[in-house]
Amino acid sequence: MKTLNWLLIVVTGLLLxxxxxxxxxxxxxxxxxxxxxxxxxxxxxxWESEAGAGLRxxxxxxxxxxxxxxxxxxxxxxxxxxxTSIFQTHRNLIIVKVMPDxxxxxxxxxxxxxxxxxxxxxxxxxxxxxxxxxxxxxQDRLSGALLMAERNRNINNAKRYEERTLRDVVTxxxxxxxxxxxxxxxxxxxxxxxWISYETTYTNQGIFVYRFPYKDSTTFSHDNLVAMxxxxxxxxxxxxxxxxxxxxxxxxxxxIRWIKxxxxxxxxxxxxxxxxxxxxxxxxxxxxxxxxxxxNVIALEAFVYAPRYDKRNYLRQVESIVYxxxxx
Numbered sequence: 656m657k658t659l660n661w662l663l664i665v666v667t668g669l670l671l672x673x674x675x676x677x678x679x680x681x682x683x684x685x686x687x688x689x690x691x692x693x694x695x696x697x698x699x700x701x702w703e704s705e706a707g708a709g710l711r712x713x714x715x716x717x718x719x720x721x722x723x724x725x726x727x728x729x730x731x732x733x734x735x736x737x738x739t740s741i742f743q744t745h746r747n748l749i750i751v752k753v754m755p756d757x758x759x760x761x762x763x764x765x766x767x768x769x770x771x772x773x774x775x776x777x778x779x780x781x782x783x784x785x786x787x788x789x790x791x792x793x794q795d796r797l798s799g800a801l802l803m804a805e806r807n808r809n810i811n812n813a814k815r816y817e818e819r820t821l822r823d824v825v826t827x828x829x830x831x832x833x834x835x836x837x838x839x840x841x842x843x844x845x846x847x848x849x850w851i852s853y854e855t856t857y858t859n860q861g862i863f864v865y866r867f868p869y870k871d872s873t874t875f876s877h878d879n880l881v882a883m884x885x886x887x888x889x890x891x892x893x894x895x896x897x898x899x900x901x902x903x904x905x906x907x908x909x910x911i912r913w914i915k916x917x918x919x920x921x922x923x924x925x926x927x928x929x930x931x932x933x934x935x936x937x938x939x940x941x942x943x944x945x946x947x948x949x950x951n952v953i954a955l956e957a958f959v960y961a962p963r964y965d966k967r968n969y970l971r972q973v974e975s976i977v978y979x980x981x982x983x
Contacts, residue, residue, distance in 0.1 A: 683771040686746035690805060690968045693728045696738045697751040701783050706751055707732070709787030713794040714801070718967050720910065720925040721938050725967045727798060744770035746808070747801055751786065752779040760789040764800050772811065774804040809975030812836060822983075825849055825864055829953055830946070831982035833862065848891045859960040860973045865891070866951040874952060875922055877911050880943055884924075884954070894930040904929045904936060916978060919944055928958055938966055940974045955980055 688694065693714060701707060715726040733742060742748075748768075760780030768775045776797065780786040790797065813834040821839060825832035828849065835851060842861070843850040852861040867883050885902050892901035903909060909926030921944035929936040939958040946953050957973035959966050 683767060683769070684744050686744055686770045686773050686808075688745040688747065689729070690746075690808075690971070691729055692731060692745075693747040693749060693801065694731045694733060694742055694745045695749045695751065696733055696735055696742070697749075698734050698753075701751060701753050701786075702732050705783035705787040706753065706778075706790075707783075709790035710749070710751075713790055713798060720907070720927060721966055721970070722927060722936060723965075725965050727967075728801065740769075743768075744773070746770075746772075747774055747804065749776045749778065752777065753781070753783060753786065754779060755781050757781055760785045762789060762793050762797060766804075772804070772808055774800060776800065805971060806975045806978055809972055810834065810979045813976055813979055821851055825851075826983045829864060829866065830948075831953075831980055832864075833955065833976045833981075834979045835862070835976060843891065845891070848887065850891065857961065857963050858969060860969055861958050861960075862973060862976055863888075863892075863954070863956040863958075865954050865956075866946070867954070869945055869950045869952050875943065877909075880911070880922065880924060880941075881909060883952075884941065884956075887954075888928075889931075894933045894935065896933055899930050899932040901928055902931050903927075914942075917981065919980070935960060935962075937961065938970050940970065940977060942977055942980070 695702070695707075695710060697707060697710075711730065714728045715730050718725050718727045728747070738750075757779060758781065761778070763777045763779075765775045765777070767773050778786055778790065780789060813836040816836045818835045818837045818839055821835040821841065822832040824841065824844070828846070839851050839853045839862070841849065842852045847867075848863070848865040850861060850863055852859060854860075865887055867887065873879060881903050888901040890900075894900050904927035907927050909924050911922050911924045914921055914923050921942045924941040924943065926939060927936060928939045937958060937960045939956060941954055941956040943952055943954050945951075955977045957970065957977045959969045959973060961969050
């Protein structure tokens with residue numbers, strides 16, 4: 656009798672569990688693959704002709720504002736008959752379908768088809784030439800979606816494994832903060848400048864948060880932002896030898912653009928930093944936006960020093976932290 660009662664309890668529990676799960680979201684496997692890697696499912700002939708050339712021209716182009724050549728994405732080509740479950744869980748998938756009987760060429764974006772957090776891009780068209788035209792025409796949408804997916808993964812990881820005390824410190828001074836993953840720590844703090852970094856033997860990933868007064872629209876001009884950046888970093892970020900300090904590399908002029916993200920409008924600046932009177936350097940990304948309540952410009956800056964390694968993925972990690980900024 657005791658055995659029968661126990662079996663009834665187990666069966667009832669399983670029935671209740673199955674009822675609760677019916678119609679709800681199913682658990683999915685975690686994505687596989689390396690950061691910055693894109694698996695492209697396309698037959699060999701199409702990969703070596705117009706369609707493949709279009710994808711390489713857009714996604715394997717040099718990433719801008721790095722000190723050495725690195726592609727925007729690392730492309731891995733597999734033919735359609737090799738697209739098994741091993742590859743279906745990859746983080747970034749592009750599936751190219753050449754179908755002579757279709758009249759319209761389309762790019763369709765989907766999330767979490769076989770794994771999570773995953774992006775799957777399906778590109779279909781009657782021939783390679785039309786597909787290549789569509790890829791070039793929609794290149795910003797295509798590359799932007801892949802970059803956003805990479806960024807969101809980094810942001811979600813930072814939130815999941817957050818070093819909460821750092822966000823509290825930055826929020827207290829600036830009214831908001833990025834999310835910092837564990838391993839980051841405060842290197843310097845003043846009333847208007849906070850430096851938070853993650854350092855290993857051969858790498859340094861850093862975040863600066865600082866502010867300066869807003870005067871008028873010229874405050875956001877290219878030259879003024881570079882000048883303010885140089886002035887503040889000279890004061891707060893010394894180099895390894897006497898009279899050395901971080902500044903902007905002027906041989907490669909920084910690029911700026913306006914961006915709207917997470918309810919904020921800001922200027923994004925990308926460029927290279929260097930140390931005056933020394934030989935250190937690397938890439939940086941800065942965000943500048945107006946704190947209307949206090950009439951200040953808040954600057955969020957991510958930089959990387961990794962002389963032994965490629966820097967694309969290191970920079971994207973800290974750039975994602977900057978993008979995660981929110982007011983609290």
